[in-house]
Amino acid sequence: MVTTPYELLRHELQRDGSRPFVTYYDDATGERVELSVATFDNWVAKTAGLLRDDLAADAGARVALLLPPHWQALVWAGACWAVGACLTDSIDDAAAVVTGPDSLEDAAASDVDDVxxxxxxxxxxxxxDPLPIGVLDYAVEVPGHADELVAYVPPSADEPALEAGGAVHTLGGLVEHARERAKQLGIGPEARLLVPASDVRAAVVDAFLVPLVVSGSAVLVQNEETAGRDNRTAAERVTTVVPTPAPTADDHEH
Incomplete structure (x- = not known):
């Protein structure tokens, strides 16, 4: 039985890698990005390679994810879980910090070696513009890594995967939470979810994990202009609109 998020992703890649997996919108900028399962897996593999080979982060490492609910945040979740690293929203005791422009100054000033x-x-x-000394630009560093993650030891389902709200959730626990969340939403196989998100942890569950467990896909929307929701729902063939605010993994412990 598939027991970790990365195993789920690889299963979906083998089942139908060409189908859409994540479609991302930012209504504040007009950006739209669509990633197939294969393309998403490719980004995850490259990012996991960056984690493992350049940052020496593997099972047990804590990675602070300070990104908004962006498609690249979902990639980092997949990459961390591929190597067994644990996502956290706290810089304290983190082995690495992943930051966007809004939190760049604080991340650069921290005592974490890898930003x-x-x-x-x-x-x-x-x-x-140039980054602070010692800060790596993801767009510069990640392209050189392999398109497929090979020669590594798959993490156990018992590895810590998400630290949030004082609780630590395992890789296997996140898969089970996603299955419960899918039941809560009343969705079936191949569902396409519209996920209006303001919280990255909610986005990771509803736009990444839930689509994986139902062999579906997600339309992740940041800064949503709700007046255009009906048109987007029709154009993207959405089957379920996730209520906002969406519950996060904090609501369930495994």
């Missing part, structure tokens, strides 16, 4: 920054510009572009 990886995302410009969050369209098409994953690099920063236009």
């Amino acid at each position: 990886i920054a995302h410009s969050l510009r369209p098409m994953g572009a690099r920063f236009a």
Whole structure:
């Protein structure tokens, strides 16, 4: 039985890698990005390679994810769980910090050795201005890594995966939570979810984990202009609109 998020992703890749998996909108910028299962897996593999090979982060490492609910945040979740690293929203005791522009100053000033920054510009572009000394530009560092994650030891389902609200959730616990969440939403196989998100942890569950467990897909929307929801729902063939605010993994312990 599939017991970890990365195993689920690889299963879906083998089942139908060409189908859409995550479609991302930012209504504040007009950006739209669509990633197939295969493309998403490719980003996860490259990012996991960056984690493992450049940052020496593997099972048990804590990675502070300070990104908004962006498609690249979902990639980092997948990459961390592929190598067994644990996501946290706290810089304290983190082995690495992943930051966007809004939290860049605090991340750069921290005592964490490895800080990886995302410009969050369209098409994953690099920063236009120089970064603080010692901060890595994700868009510069990740392309050189392999398209497939190989020669590694798969993490156990009991590995810590998400630290939030004082609780630590395992890889296997997150899969079970996603299955429960799918039941709560009343969705079936191949559902396409519209996920209006303001919280990255809710986005990771509803736009990444839930689609995986139902062999479905998600339309992740940041800064949603709700007046256009009906048109987007029709255009994207959405089957279920996730209520906002959406519950996060904090609501369930496993």
